[in-house]
Amino acid sequence: KAGVTQTPRYLIKTRGQQVTLSCSPISGHRSVSWYQQTPGQGLQFLFEYFSETQRNKGNFPGRFSGRQFSNSRSEMNVSTLELGDSALYLCASSLGPTGGDSPLHFGNGTRLTVT
């Protein structure tokens, strides 16, 4: 069974631009979560989707948005990029609702660099 697939793996953007990251969950997984990893900050929760509905959102500005499609694939968009947005963005899927006895399975991430 294929794992979580994130595209692209690497991205370089300029301040002020916008970016869209893509995530394909494990087949059969309906929940998709997004996390931002920066040095020293661990993994910071961005949002979680289940059956195309956002059920929770982390403490990030409105420039960060996402959506989930009917096939469970998800996209994350960051508008008006800032230097501080440079990070590894990780997508994870789970079989059941996130939390409880339903661990997250992560992709290898998209490394975003903002110059």
Add this chain to the structure above:
Amino acid sequence: DQQVKQNSPSLSVQEGRISILNCDYTNSMFDYFLWYKKYPAEGPTFLISISSIKDKNEDGRFTVFLNKSAKHLSLHIVPSQPGDSAVYFCAASDSGTYKYIFGTGTRLKVLA
């Protein structure tokens, strides 16, 4: 407010010995805890989990202990192997919030 804390940024252990990674949390509503291992340029890999109704869970060389009164969990790796060298994250969840809160990670180095 860091609800999940890993106070040791790094740990070095000799091959064959026990590695003990620690994690503290502040939210008494957390009812599920997980450990992940992360190698460079890869996403975190799920290792082991424990529910708040248990105080111990084992899977091969990995054992997780939960002390609810102290709001503390630990991951024991016995025996440690060089391939265990990675960053380890603990995570906690309050069922119904649909998210996990992660610690900042501990870098484990197992010396051959």
